[in-house]
Amino acid sequence: MITFRPPGEEHHATAYLKECVTALTNHFVNDVRDRDLVGIRISNAENVQNKVMGLSFRCRNQLKTDVVWSVQGKVVV
Numbered sequence: 001m002i003t004f005r006p007p008g009e010e011h012h013a014t015a016y017l018k019e020c021v022t023a024l025t026n027h028f029v030n031d032v033r034d035r036d037l038v039g040i041r042i043s044n045a046e047n048v049q050n051k052v053m054g055l056s057f058r059c060r061n062q063l064k065t066d067v068v069w070s071v072q073g074k075v076v077v
Contacts, residue, residue, distance in 0.1 A: 003045075021072065022065045034061040040068065 002024065007016035029038055039057040055063070055071055 018065075018069060021068050025063065025065045025068050029060045029063055032060045034059065036060050038063050042072070 004017075004020050007013055025040075028040065032038055036059070037057040038060050039055055040063075041052050041054040043052040053072060055068060
């Protein structure tokens with residue numbers, strides 16, 4: 001499980017969240033070959049009744065931060 005610290009006063013919340021999503025996406029695919037499949041599921045550990053957000057399996061080289069951000073944006077809006 002990965003948890004984030006709240007953003008500092010110097011951070012805008014959206015920019016901070018995008019930095020976190022970028023760092024996580026890069027971490028997930030760091031040691032994966034381009035042709036390997038990667039999928040992501042994100043859930044809220046504090047409120048288990050919230051739906052799980054997920055990205056279907058795709059080749060590692062197709063998993064970009066913008067894709068993760070786009071899917072996450074559709075869920076949290």
